[in-house]
Amino acid sequence: METPTNPTLRQFLKNRILWKVYTMWFLRRIVPLIVLQVAAIALALQIFAKNVFVSMVFRNAAVASEQGYWAFLGYLWYAFLNTRPLVQVTVLVILGVVALLIRDVVRMVMTYATLKVRGDRG
């Protein structure tokens, strides 16, 4: 009986299997998280836009940035401290969820890279 001894064919099959497994993992573990995170960010941005005069914030930020990075950051901090608690919470939620989103994207890329290395090792 023919046995699977050809290393190239074996590697090819292994890569096909691992790619399918990665796709399943991505669809089951990552996609739902990313969808949730994007939805949370969209909702938070909507609340933010309803409560903040965004174009004015940008205009003031542009003026502050002319005086340097520290002045720009100082303006953002000052604006944050002096806004309403709802907006403060919204900003914190946006920052937190964006951090989680970045973490998941990095995890997705790193897992793919590791999978490729392990798959190629044969």
Added chain:
Amino acid sequence: MMDSQHEMKDEEVLRKAMEDPSYFSLLVDRYEDAFLRKAMGVVHNREESEDIVQETFTKIYRYAGNFKKQKGIEFKSWAYKILMNTSFTHYQKLKKSNANTEYLDPVLYEDKPEEGGQDFAVMHDARQAVNEVITQMPEYFARVLKLYYLEDKSYADICKTEKISLPTLKMRLFRAKRLFEKLSAETENQHGNTH
């Protein structure tokens, strides 16, 4: 690090693979060849057996959450169950798509449990068991059984090869089957006593 990964049990690797799919490559390394050989034994077609192996690994990963290590049930037997279920499904599709395709041993196929049954793990060594029994039989019985059940030759072909008449062949097959049943029961008993 690599050594510790290679020493990991299959069940542990599967559990880790749920979180990090790169671990799954360890299971593929361990079982790819054996699965391919087993699938080839059923469908006798390389491309089809590769598809079977790919589908089997995919199912293993998909249903990994359902796998619970119970007493006496290990990853290996669970994985072989999936492999044999997938192989038989492919075999049936092949048979439907090509009426002349008769890859699977008829003896093995006729013993197949009902659709969706979970007993294929018990069957996956059936071919070996059948061969083991056949080798104990007288040459003229073994030959007709092999030709009819394992090589799926027609009555006419066997009569021609064996240079015997049709009634003689039918009688020989009947007696050979009876002897086969007797010997297989004895073999089973012997195995039962040794375990």
